[in-house]
Amino acid sequence: MGNDSDGSQAEITVEELVRAAALELEESEVFFGHGTDNPLDEAAMLVFHVMELDHAQAELGYSLEVPGDKRRRVEELLARRISERIPAAYLIGEAWFCGLDFYVDERVLVPRSPIAELIQDEFSPWIAPDRINNVLDLCTGSGCIGIAVAVAFPEARVDLADLSPEAVEVARINVARHGLGSQVSVYEGDLFNPVRGHSYDVIVSNPPYVAEAEFRALPDEYNKEPGMGLVAGVDGLDLVRTILLEAADFLEPGGILVVEVGSAEQALEQAFPDVPFTWLEFEFGGSGVFTMSREELLAHRGQFEKSSREPGHVR
Numbered sequence: 001m002g003n004d005s006d007g008s009q010a011e012i013t014v015e016e017l018v019r020a021a022a023l024e025l026e027e028s029e030v031f032f033g034h035g036t037d038n039p040l041d042e043a044a045m046l047v048f049h050v051m052e053l054d055h056a057q058a059e060l061g062y063s064l065e066v067p068g069d070k071r072r073r074v075e076e077l078l079a080r081r082i083s084e085r086i087p088a089a090y091l092i093g094e095a096w097f098c099g100l101d102f103y104v105d106e107r108v109l110v111p112r113s114p115i116a117e118l119i120q121d122e123f124s125p126w127i128a129p130d131r132i133n134n135v136l137d138l139c140t141g142s143g144c145i146g147i148a149v150a151v152a153f154p155e156a157r158v159d160l161a162d163l164s165p166e167a168v169e170v171a172r173i174n175v176a177r178h179g180l181g182s183q184v185s186v187y188e189g190d191l192f193n194p195v196r197g198h199s200y201d202v203i204v205s206n207p208p209y210v211a212e213a214e215f216r217a218l219p220d221e222y223n224k225e226p227g228m229g230l231v232a233g234v235d236g237l238d239l240v241r242t243i244l245l246e247a248a249d250f251l252e253p254g255g256i257l258v259v260e261v262g263s264a265e266q267a268l269e270q271a272f273p274d275v276p277f278t279w280l281e282f283e284f285g286g287s288g289v290f291t292m293s294r295e296e297l298l299a300h301r302g303q304f305e306k307s308s309r310e311p312g313h314v315r
């Protein structure tokens with residue numbers, strides 16, 4: 001992103017700046033996977049934030065000229081993105097999920113779950129949308145999943161729960177940001193402990209599921225996220241085992257559990273070869289998300305109990 005011969009910065013449009021930034025990102029070999037999956041989208045994310053532009057009006061925005069101070073700000077963010085490998089969402093303090101904007105920082109994972117598509121489909125066909133009155137977002141992090149559910153189901157009560165007090169703080173910021181304080185409650189505690197006595201039609205969870213060895217091999221960007229939001233023991237299933245064992249106690253008859261296990265999908269199948277997990281398919285990408293009904297969870301509880309007692313998997 002060069003200067004004129006007299007040392008001043010040449011005039012540049014938003015589109016030109018986005019393309020120049022994208023080229024820098026591509027050549028730097030940073031990892032894309034925290035809200036974007038390519039250099040052009042990530043560059044647009046940084047430039048549009050600095051220019052305070054709406055992505056929905058991208059065509060109009062691309063022709064605008066970038067003032068010198070805003071260009072320098074983009075260059076500063078770009079330099080940090082490349083040299084420090086900080087996910088772009090942390091640099092701008094914002095991420096998008098399910099068409100909604102969320103405040104994020106290093107206390108929470110960057111929202112990126114394929115569960116967004118399931119929310120937009122109103123959990124159909126796995127449960128009738130008109131049956132969804134109470135929902136729990138377990139291991140909520142930024143609160144993005146539960147808040148998106150609350151927006152999709154304005155008559156439903158939604159609880160968010162997380163062990164991390166720092167994540168709970170961010171979730172509360174986002175509940176307030178979306179004006180959902182009368183519909184959404186946030187709880188701090190270990191898995192189901194803070195919501196004992198509650199019952200739900202849907203429990204949805206994106207818990208930590210990365211195996212310890214896998215985490216050590218991940219790109220640097222993942223080391224900027226909170227480790228407790230990612231790592232879950234030797235096989236990535238430490239929390240998932242407990243969720244499978246206890247979820248039925250918090251579900252109404254006919255209720256469903258939806259859990260993202262991502263890269264631990266194969267490990268889960270190997271741990272429970274006789275359990276009929278229903279793996280969801282997503283039109284817009286993503287995998288490793290299963291659903292089970294309360295009745296299925298109860299039918300296989302013996303296997304979940306046995307697994308939870310195995311050495312190395314006690315919580």
